[in-house]
Amino acid sequence: MTIWVPEFGASAPDAKAIPRYRQIAESIGKAIEAGELSPGDRLPPQRQLADRLNVTVGTVTRAYNEAHHLGWVQSRVGSGTYVRDQDSSTASAFGMQPRECSDGVIDMSLSFAPPHPWRQQCLGEVLASIASDPATVAEVGEYQADIGTPHHRQALAAWLNNLSFPVFGSLIVTQGGQHGIDLCLRILTRPGDLVAADALTYPGFNSAARHAHLKTLGIPLDEYGMDIAALERLCQRQVPSLVYVTPDQNNPTGAQLTEERRIQLAELARRHDFWIIEDSVQYVPSADRGTSMADLAPERTLHIFSTSKLLSGGLRVGTLQVPDVLRERLGSALRAQSWMVPPLMVEAACRWIASPRAQQLHDWQVEELQFRQKLAQQRLAAYHPRGLARGSNLWLPLPEGRRASEVHALLDQAGVRVATPEPFCTGSEAAPQALRLCVGSPDSRDALERALNIILEVLEHEGTSPWSTL
Ligand SMILES: Cc1ncc(COP(=O)(O)O)c(C=O)c1O
Structure with a gap:
């Protein structure tokens, strides 16, 4: 042969x-x-x-x-x-593109964990270890408790504790962060209620709010996170049912809420009696985080986390921690949706996080993002990009006169995909002229470097005017 x-x-x-x-x-x-x-x-x-x-x-x-x-x-x-x-490969059937397609396109538009062969290897290993364990196969093949089995909940709580997230109240196993958001909105709001979030925020929150027929209001934010004074002025007119925050790393801008503003937010929530949804899915290492809202106001904070940005987006396993008074309502909402999260996936996640590889992958990822952030910030320094030193997103304000839609289209033609600000706008807030780049998403450092060169080229050369209407 x-x-x-x-x-x-x-x-x-x-x-x-x-x-x-x-x-x-x-x-x-x-x-x-x-x-x-x-x-x-x-x-x-x-x-x-x-x-x-x-x-x-x-x-x-x-x-x-x-x-x-x-x-x-x-x-x-x-x-x-x-x-x-x-x-x-079904990715393209769902509108998701591989990060560097065979046509050479480099995709920085979607927030993925940086690729590493260990991800596939770990998933393969945990699936094989489950398959060779008949008692577990029998257990995961059966109906289980709505909010998750006690040992899965304990394993996920231990993982959160390891990552230095607060562990409090009741832990509910979810099908990822997005499911956690949707569950919160289901049990805390009624159609027509007002909910507030950063003026630029994770689009999945806005989408879930729209599906729940809620009114969303964007609160202005700057590099220090949500403007709590503006939220206070809103509360004087109308108190929202809940405020959704991503205090450690805003998606898309990378802004982090200051300690002072966190304390003000907790006080305001007590004074006006609203809930706080704290979303930590965009992972930030503990040394770079502020005090969790769940530590400042545990009686009114619902904390969301997920395996998506640390292990794999396909696992669909996350956690929702809530004050005990909400546990029954959440169990009921979960039963109404799908009875429970598939225990097979939760078992796979729990075996993975218990393996030494999980820690190695975590440490590698933190270092890799630091390298990539630094590279991107240095290369694009002339445009004053923003991003946490070990964060996954880079926010790129565009130079005077350049529009996000035009630069986005030029980059697309040149083979680099980035995200425009529109999908992140809460309520009817206007979109700024800026782009979000996910530095972790390209397949390799080489690919990131190639994408940065193309971005620089597009920014440095004045495009032709997009003016084409009367
Ligand atoms: C802030 C934030 N929350 C939640 C999610 C969704 O997480 P999951 O993929 O676990 O559903 C994302 C995904 O990018 C996110 O950026």
């Missing part, structure tokens, strides 16, 4: 600029596209390919990892690396 050997090397015009492992990975993609490699084909063993190409085994391992990231191949333990069935 002849083995497939990639063609790459000096013939490509910019071959020298592209690291070897990427060239090998790209040639795998090209061979699949050209039909030279078909689903199920086995790639050459790493050592054999390294010898044939005169590169190190490490280079081939990196290349295969890269091809794995891009969804082209999968590895089978003890058996080798195989070409994946490309149709099995």
